[in-house]
Amino acid sequence: MNEAEFLAAIRNLATDPAARGFADDAAVLGDLVLTHDMIVEGVHFLPDDPPEDVAWKLVAVNLSDLAAKGAEPVGCLLGYALGPAEWNAGFVAGLKQVLQTYPMPLLGGDTVRANGPRSFGLTAIGRAGHAPSRGGARAGDALYVTGTIGRAGIGLRLLSAGETGPEVEAYRRPQPRLVEGRALAPIVHAMMDVSDGLLIDARRMADASGLAVTIDLADVPVSGDPLEAVTAGDDYELLFAAPADVSLPMPATRIGRFAQGQGLSLVQAGSPVPLPASLGWMHT
């Protein structure tokens, strides 16, 4: 049973409607929005990453899932594997910063000892009047994105090359779009956050909605090379479907359109462009 088979088997167990078929950013139980993300040393962060930033990112990626469902943070539970003394102190400092910034109360959790690479988990709980799914886009809707895409990807490349720059902060300290998510939730047909890459996430929204989507590369607000930007992940901007003539409560950019059909197409100022080999980070 490989990863894809495991995910299929797990999806089969998740028959409760609140699970949304494991196809959404979060579970939705009445007015509660629930999400759980894990990060693993050597996979999602490096042993020499500053522990303050690891704590920030662990919380921020979960808050981004709440943002994508238009939810207000209610609280979180932390699963922590103890590390070296100095690392623990840095983690607590970063945790305090991120929990006070948004803010989100820490309600509970568990602390364990571990040998070898450590793992952390966070469960974030939010409350939303209406939590838009990924799958609600309608033919004729426009596709929008908040902010700028690609800064976190540049930050990761800088770090991998042993360099530094202002984009490193974008990679290490993502800013979940909680205010925007709550403002958008009542007017969008579908919403999700851009965690694995703009192209792959847009295709997931189209697939979940049973539609085709076309993105115009010339319209995407990017940092750096456009094709690199739209296939890099970790931006944690919001991607949403809404009527093309909707009045938005905050700035966002129209980058594409949904239509009958299926799949993702890319154009550049209207002319077809071949899809890159990788659309982003694939889990399987």
Added chain:
Amino acid sequence: MNEAEFLAAIRNLATDPAARGFADDAAVLGDLVLTHDMIVEGVHFLPDDPPEDVAWKLVAVNLSDLAAKGAEPVGCLLGYALGPAEWNAGFVAGLKQVLQTYPMPLLGGDTVRANGPRSFGLTAIGRAGHAPSRGGARAGDALYVTGTIGRAGIGLRLLSAGETGPEVEAYRRPQPRLVEGRALAPIVHAMMDVSDGLLIDARRMADASGLAVTIDLADVPVSGDPLEAVTAGDDYELLFAAPADVSLPMPATRIGRFAQGQGLSLVQAGSPVPLPASLGWMHT
């Protein structure tokens, strides 16, 4: 910052009343009860433990926390680190069994790849009309326990010696006392589950209540050696404080009494007995 200092720092962050000062089995947010436990390969389970049992135990220990707060399971989120193909398949089978037995819907979670020892996390969410804390015992209350203490400890010793026996099942497949917890919640003054050992957990209840507690070893329903039984963990029975003359909705055994003062005392048919060097499993 060692484990004790880390826990103190985390407790300082958890100022929301719903966190119950990190001193209870679970967080209590309105009528919701929330708990998160992690298990780590090589620490909480062994690489050659059957994956079906690892899944069972991961879910059961979290359900036991819900039981201790008189909560009905509402759903759970799973953090899973992929393992070998056969192991994944076994884990899913065990997960299906335990989720259908109690039952509790699987609502979401995360799957990661990990190098080295793997970690799993589970967040369980329940609903309770009234969730008794650990700290509500009153002077004069009796201390009660459900079921029999010590079977899981025998099971662990058998496994450690490479032997087998019926108690191995008690260790690997704990049966959370959900029905009993819901029946008891309205009439108890304090309740918790016995996860780390009867003596240490009873002392925690006394400490949280600002009282002294005396346990009569002759009254504790045990399997095997009484002193081994009351210091072994993993029984997942319910320990509760209630008036000595209360009418219980189900069978439980009176094993002690709370009084003004502090600390734990042990007697044997009324005569003082010295406390064992270790009262159970200590987290710090």
